Amino acid sequence: MVAIFLIGGLVIAVAFLAGSVPAPQAPSAAMSALGPSAQPSSRPAPQPVCSPGSGPTEIAPVPPGVRARVDAAWSRIEGWLAESLTTEVVWNPPAADAAISRAQRAAGAAFPPDLVASLRRHDGVRAAGFTFPPFYAPMSTGEIGADAGKLCAATAGWDGSHIPFARDSGGWYLYLDSSGAVGEHAPGGPGDAAAGSLADLLDRTADMLEGRRTDRYFPSIGADGVLGWRLR
Template sequence: MSCQDPELEAQIKAQAFTPEEAKAAGCDPITWHDGSDTAEAPVPDVISSPEPDLDHFSPTPPPSSRTPDPAISTRVDQAWARIERWLGEHASATLRKLKFPAGPEALALWEESHKRRLPDDLYASYMHHDGADGNLGDGFQLPPSYGLLELSDIDHVNSGKCQDLVMDGNREAADPEHGRWHGSLLAIGDTSTGKELFVEPRTGRVGESAWNEDLSYDGPMGWPSYLALLEALADSLERGTALRDWYPVVTPGCELRWAEEPADSAPTGCAGGPRPSPTPTPTVEPTPDKPTPEQVRASGCRPARGTPVVRTPGPEVTAQINAVWRRVERWLARKAPATYKLLPPPARPRDIAKVEAAMGLRFPDDLRASLLRHNGAGSWGFGPAPFYELMSAKYVYSDWKMLCDIVLSGSGEGVGYWWDGHLIPFAAAHDGGNLFIDTRTGKTGEYFNEEGLTFEGDVVWPSYLALLKATARSLETGRPIRGWRPTVRKGELDWESTR
């Protein structure tokens, strides 16, 4: 990769942790890959958990579950019972947003795959609720506005925090006691603005983390244990007293929030039960009809398995894509270095071929050439406005397959307006949507899980290349792209609305 700033690239590589230092910090190490052009500078890629191969694997027996300390479990059970009872009486909308338990199998799998145990109070809490609905669990908030994260979010948060830690190369920052992060920490809450609530597993203490700041265990939300936090939370709700600096209040929509002053009064009509059972009875929710063979064929979601064929994009398209990427790389390196660091190396042509064969589709040359430049953009990385990140080749397939499986799990009536197997997702949003290329027209469109497919309006571009060019032009000029202007926050590219 080249951004015409070799000094910056050399600095990034020189300051990053060595593999040994990364592992000592509890984080995945970095490997340095040469780009497809050997004259270009090396491209960093943070190694994450291996992605599943596209080939079929035989299932392995699940790991055995364990029982946390009975005394701790009992206290966690009692704390959650008090919290749930109060929510049912005063803030039922929040009660219904608490998710169902993680389950002993999921907890055992997490501990087995990470080769370490969760603290018993956190383990027991996940057996009550695996986080909450909303963006980063904000359906249930710990004071002042930490959304309750689910089990899988531990890895999501840790990946981003570790990536910053390893790339910055600050050895003193990799200290779970006095540093800025450590890979052993377990995120339990997130504000979505760069602040996390976490559990330090060796001592069980609860602390706070903020971007570019040292960890804090003695701040407003520092606690000797997660259990102590839950019990104090239950006390605050039942008594109406402050939890450290914040009072529980209920919104007109019957949701729990936290404020610096107690509320004068509470809304009425906010009593209610928990969310419905996850196992509906046939009389309540009848099993939908299966799609007909004609609907399955029309969906494009069950193609005949073909042989992977490695294809090379045309030289003219490749030249145009590389030219646009050089503009993007140059701008990111100078203006948004945190986003620049996330750019991964090229996809392997064989991987693209396997994805095409599995999907029964042929990628347009502009998308293929882009993947051969950068295999996506990394987690929370570069992407089109307003909040998309480019997908890797395997992410394209996994998202396509998931949506195809969903649309064919019902009666098949959603084919064509909720999802369609002839579409190639290429950019993901963290709210349940994506941008796609329609292989029948070459145009882009948008998918959102609550609304389905959009084939017209601001989300439509004549091609992937046209969208990438417009994005690069917006970065360089600062002019909005269909109502969204590029901005930089803490070294990361963001988009702000001009409407």
């Protein structure tokens, strides 16, 4: 009789424990309980889209304040160059809106307002004479469109929303990203961030030329009378 009671009690205890412990969930159910952010995505990360020749033809309006800021910075840069260099800097004429529109379409992305304002002031520079620090010459609308296509075709990971606007002779570029910030592109991969915007870069360059700002580089005039930049 005692044995019967012991066996009955054991059965009741096992049944109680089995009812109080939930059955293990399948992995997908457990992750769903933690919310969508806890579940690993099965989708691959989106890759930058590179589509030269399909950019917009309509030019973004340039706010008066942006135009005034860009023109003021260029005026300061031009003034310093005229007073300090023995060799004249030869600028390309201002870009017509038709040329800017063609360049946008060729590059595959819309130009930020400060780039539009800058191109309407100078459509790049001829030969040597002016560079953004340390060695980047402003590009013309034709060069921007052509080089954006080359970078899309030849550079793995080049983001199609990037717009090159200044370059050296060895495959380095300054570009504007989709937010309008300035970045540096090194051959084969990204470089460093350069400035918050093209307008910021122009202001900073003018400050460096006039000695109002201490930076990694400072202006240096070569024996040929051409502007260069030296590392501090």
